[in-house]
Amino acid sequence: MNGNDSSTTRRRSDATRGAILLAARERFAADGYERATIRAIAKDAGIDPSMVMRYFGNKEGLFASAVTVDLKIPDIGSLPRHEVGRALVAHFLAMWEENEVLTALLRVGATNQAGAERMQGIFRDQLLPVALTVCPDPEQSPARAGLVATQLLGLALTRYVLRIPPAVELSREEIVAWLAPTLQRYLTAPSP
Amino acid sequence: MNGNDSSTTRRRSDATRGAILLAARERFAADGYERATIRAIAKDAGIDPSMVMRYFGNKEGLFASAVTVDLKIPDIGSLPRHEVGRALVAHFLAMWEENEVLTALLRVGATNQAGAERMQGIFRDQLLPVALTVCPDPEQSPARAGLVATQLLGLALTRYVLRIPPAVELSREEIVAWLAPTLQRYLTAPSP
DNA sequence: TTCGTAGGCCAACAAGTGTTGACTCATGGC
DNA sequence: GCCATGAGTCAACACTTGTTGGCCTACGAA
Known part of the structure; x- marks a missing residue:
């Protein structure tokens, strides 16, 4: 749980975390909220559905983490x-x-x-x-x-x-x- | 199964049929397809979920019957x-x-x-x-x-x-x- | 080498889904 | 009045969902 050195140390889990977020974005974009099931996202990411819960708490948390938008509107x-x-x-x-x-x-x-x-x-x-x-x-x-x-x-x-x-x-x-x-x-x- | 006189005779079931369609439209409009459950629609219409299947075959059929659009664009x-x-x-x-x-x-x-x-x-x-x-x-x-x-x-x-x-x-x-x-x-x- | 711990899997739960078939009740034509 | 038929209910099915907890494993510091 020590996140103080997160900028320098790359935990092993960061890779799966990223894979989950990537798969979640794809599924939410293709299917919407309800039909984008945690099981399907986990399968895309190549891990167990329970991992999703470990990292993001629940489906709402996953959505909140996966879908963050910065429009980057120029000046x-x-x-x-x-x-x-x-x-x-x-x-x-x-x-x-x-x-x-x-x-x-x-x-x-x-x-x-x-x-x-x-x-x-x-x-x-x-x-x-x-x-x-x-x-x-x-x-x-x-x-x-x-x-x-x-x-x-x-x-x-x-x-x-x-x-x-x-x-x-x-x-x-x-x-x-x-x-x-x-x-x-x-x-x-x-x-x- | 005799539907030849459907324009003159008003079957008793037409009322419930209408109630189901009305409830379905409201639910689809408020919740979208997945979250508009047949059980919820049936409850709104005051009848049993199995009636929905009897009248419309399945959920897709219900959607097809409930959501028909005529834009009535004038000349x-x-x-x-x-x-x-x-x-x-x-x-x-x-x-x-x-x-x-x-x-x-x-x-x-x-x-x-x-x-x-x-x-x-x-x-x-x-x-x-x-x-x-x-x-x-x-x-x-x-x-x-x-x-x-x-x-x-x-x-x-x-x-x-x-x-x-x-x-x-x-x-x-x-x-x-x-x-x-x-x-x-x-x-x-x-x-x- | 040892061992705590983080990363991961498996099996199961409870709830909710669409859907089915058997059963009951009313109703209106004969 | 009788009874076939339509209208409706009930309970259950097979399945999927989010979610949980216990268990295994590999790694890195001591």
Whole structure:
């Protein structure tokens, strides 16, 4: 239980721990919370289901440890203001395609209360601040950030979860070209 | 087994059948496919779980019978073309708030293959035709309809499923005002 | 070499799932 | 009034789930 030297010493268990987290992310992303069983995750990781409990306490703890999201939104403040929409779509698209955690969170959030709350937290802590620095009137920032969320999450939903064919077949460039003006308007245009 | 006079004769069982379907829709909408158990649905309907099997065969059959969506999109062709975006948002918003089936389908579609396919079918059979009559170039209709779907489903997701606060607090009028130009552009503006 | 301990497996539990078949009760046409 | 038939209940099945506790094993410090 001595974790004081965790940064230098590499315990043998760290490898399995990592394998469990990796398998958990894949399963949550592919199946959602309920159908991602601990037994299936353990089998993917090549260990016994009871190991999962030893390391993460219970299934909720596993989810909490496996699904942590850092959107890594770049410093929008340094961009010319009219480029913000384009930068945001491009960044989200890249994040989403390299990182299955986002799909996992979206799938889980749709049927699981804890997942939905996690998503609300990410919105509040990571997307809202962007709107606060970009929007002309800070009072309107939450509503504008909410609008941005509807478009970005809707893209992710139709493309990566529901897989509606035309949304899947659009190229990255096309998506950026179509959505950038939408986000730009939601963030900076005067209220309609 | 004589169903030839089903339109005139009202069998006694029709009441329970209806109660089961109603309860099923509520449960699917609130919990998604896995957590909406047949036992819970039966209890809500005030009957025995085995009745559900008798009437609908199995859980899949129940879902198929309970969740059928008719978007009832009005005749868009008769509108002035620049009003299409506004009409579409307003109609979807109304449909979504009066009909829990849509939320059920969205929740289920996020974690269930059959649910996702159902949603693809609705897109293909009910939304795509609108784009085909409205878009200038029919070749581009699928992509444009897909873009419309990203925005409309994203709104539903953030507002009715994830319940991200600013998306919940927007009034219907604000949503229409903000989203109408987006849909209008996706449907009729020249490709960017 | 010894031995405490961390890492791991096995078998089982209790609860909950979809699903089935036998049984009871009412009801309406003859 | 009789009785076939539809409506409904009950108890159980086979299985899966998260979770637990006991046991074995290998390693690294003493």
